[in-house]
Amino acid sequence: SYDLTQPLSVSVALGQTARITCGESNIGSRNVHWYQQKPGQAPVLVISRDNNRPSGIPDRFSGSNSGSTATLTISSAQAGDEADYYCQVWDSNTVVFGGGTKLTVL
């Protein structure tokens, strides 16, 4: 099966840059999507197809994908960015989510 590896947690100081990774061999050949989920809420798509921001998502959110690692970057992290983040890809006609990363803004 295709497993996406995410760190359990990432911490970032207020106003600094957070980077959340999603790893799997050859993930660079796939389209990676990222979701933000705050407590008690449904996930929200923040990055699609590696580095595209849906309407309404601040440009502080960006993505990259190469080789065996995709990365979600959040610049100038704010308290409101504190949430769980999930990566997602398609593999063999199935949808695969990563295990999620809890972002803490200090």
Next chain:
Amino acid sequence: QITLKESGPTLVKPTQTLTLTCTFSGFSLNTRGVGVGWIRQPPGKALEWLALIYWDDYKHYSPSLMNRITITKDTSKNQVVLTVPNMDPVDTAAYYCARTPRSYGAFDFWGQGILVTVSS
């Protein structure tokens, strides 16, 4: 404005069948390329994709659950239905439906979710 909303029982007994309905607006499952999927999330755990159905009735299922769950659509009612027989306490989760354009690959609009508890 695109919206989706899940409905169904919030409490089921072990061995019972769960039937959840996703009612959506702002798009049509008659439109080429459009799909609706189901994703669940046990309390405190990660998202787990379950199934997806497209405008042309093509279906995808999670390999771990494909012998158990069923996804269907009623285009005239703008609804997608998920059926899960033989529910077990490990199936306790928030169940979400979400839209996905086939060419997009991502779930761009989500319902609010419904928490289903399996307990006797």
